[in-house]
Amino acid sequence: MADDSMSLLETLRKVSVDGDVDILREGVRLLAQAIMEAEVSELTGLAKGERNPEQRLTHRNGYRDRRWDTRVGTIDLAVPRVRDGSYFPSLLEPRRRAERALLAVVQEAYVSGVSTRRVDDLVRALGIEGMSRSEVSRICAALDAEVAAFRSRSLAGEAYPYLWLDATYLKVREGGRVVSMAALVATGVALTGERRVLGLELAAGNDEGSAWPRFVRSLVERGLRGVRLVISDNHPGLVRAIDEQLLGAAWQRCRVHLTRNAQDLVPRSARSMVASAVRMVIEQPDGMSAREQLDRVIDSLRPRFPAVAELLTSAEAGLLAHFAFPEPHRRQIRSTNPLERLNKEIKRRTAVVGIFPTRASVLRLVGMILAEQDDEWQDGRRYFRPETLALIDAEPEVEEVVPALLMAS
Numbered sequence: 001m002a003d004d005s006m007s008l009l010e011t012l013r014k015v016s017v018d019g020d021v022d023i024l025r026e027g028v029r030l031l032a033q034a035i036m037e038a039e040v041s042e043l044t045g046l047a048k049g050e051r052n053p054e055q056r057l058t059h060r061n062g063y064r065d066r067r068w069d070t071r072v073g074t075i076d077l078a079v080p081r082v083r084d085g086s087y088f089p090s091l092l093e094p095r096r097r098a099e100r101a102l103l104a105v106v107q108e109a110y111v112s113g114v115s116t117r118r119v120d121d122l123v124r125a126l127g128i129e130g131m132s133r134s135e136v137s138r139i140c141a142a143l144d145a146e147v148a149a150f151r152s153r154s155l156a157g158e159a160y161p162y163l164w165l166d167a168t169y170l171k172v173r174e175g176g177r178v179v180s181m182a183a184l185v186a187t188g189v190a191l192t193g194e195r196r197v198l199g200l201e202l203a204a205g206n207d208e209g210s211a212w213p214r215f216v217r218s219l220v221e222r223g224l225r226g227v228r229l230v231i232s233d234n235h236p237g238l239v240r241a242i243d244e245q246l247l248g249a250a251w252q253r254c255r256v257h258l259t260r261n262a263q264d265l266v267p268r269s270a271r272s273m274v275a276s277a278v279r280m281v282i283e284q285p286d287g288m289s290a291r292e293q294l295d296r297v298i299d300s301l302r303p304r305f306p307a308v309a310e311l312l313t314s315a316e317a318g319l320l321a322h323f324a325f326p327e328p329h330r331r332q333i334r335s336t337n338p339l340e341r342l343n344k345e346i347k348r349r350t351a352v353v354g355i356f357p358t359r360a361s362v363l364r365l366v367g368m369i370l371a372e373q374d375d376e377w378q379d380g381r382r383y384f385r386p387e388t389l390a391l392i393d394a395e396p397e398v399e400e401v402v403p404a405l406l407m408a409s
Helices: 002-018 023-044 096-112 117-125 133-152 205-221 236-245 255-263 268-282 287-301 306-314 327-333 337-350 359-379 386-394
Strands: 060-070 073-082 162-174 177-189 195-204 229-232 250-253
Touching: 023 060, 023 073, 060 359, 133 359, 162 205, 162 337, 162 359, 177 205, 177 337, 177 359, 195 205, 195 359, 205 236, 229 236, 250 255, 255 268, 255 306, 268 287, 287 306, 327 386, 337 359
Parallel strands: 162 229, 229 250
Antiparallel strands: 060 073, 162 177, 177 195
8 A cells, every 4th residue: 555655645746736636536546446456466365566476376467448437537447457357346337338328228218209118117117207308318429429439449459360240130210110120240359368349330131231241341441450260150241241351261150050051941850960960060079070070961961851961061161160270269169159149148138128219229228238248358257368379370271361451342
């Protein structure tokens, strides 16, 4: 605490000299930093700067910047990190931003006169008896600015060898009708091993095919680089976007989606057999064994289910692409399941709204959910160990990827 006392004395001196420092806000910042340092010292077993291998429980791992909204204003914190990702400051509220966004969406629906009885009950449960349009607009504008900054931030500071792309669908009221819209989401793993949310875009259902190339192009424009493998389903617009915008990147077709596609081609009684056959291919120890097993599966299915055999034949390159990458990563990179789990969380937390009143309200709430998830991923355990990511360059079958910024004609 001696360092903190000196910092506080220095702050008081600056205030007395020029009055440029908000002493209350600076005092809150110093107290918050002291609390976090004390928590991390307890977690590691040693105070900052101390070295005692026998007492050390884990290691510090630098700091990350985070803005903290308080009643005395916004404070810039340096949040300590530990190597195993087990520390999150007790004084922060990890879910606060998304809940504010949810409240704003409910308020907007309520004021616009499109709320259902369920939403109306929620509004009253939250203690809101009524709110003016100007107040709702003010709240929404502040949240929209946060989401816009998150969606447009630069990606140039880090390389992302793995990129997942998928969409989840939500109902929106537009032009007097309720329509389905796709929320396009991109996540990636950086060379540091951290998972990050890289992008969000909204597209009407009939525009999804052309929206994917625009979305991927926007990621490249923001600095996305170093992509070695893209994991997605077989949506034509999405595959075209990968081919056009990420030259040289391998494409892994999600094995879960492929299995569902194959099951749709057989009677219900044969679906479990088809799923087991695909799983046997995927669970082989290496690429050569997987190709041999796939050939056997295709030969066995061709007499009874020629359509499935043809599907697996055409899908071979995409289905087996993950075998060219380090073995510790293969389970996570052979499907879009990591992103599907995030999509389920979006569905769960948007279910209370039901039908969104506007497109902007979708971006507002989903954007806040993704922003807070991005924060939690950075504060949490790394998705892959950095030393295993270095193995990507050692794989002879994988070439360096240079994203190409190609403008669609």
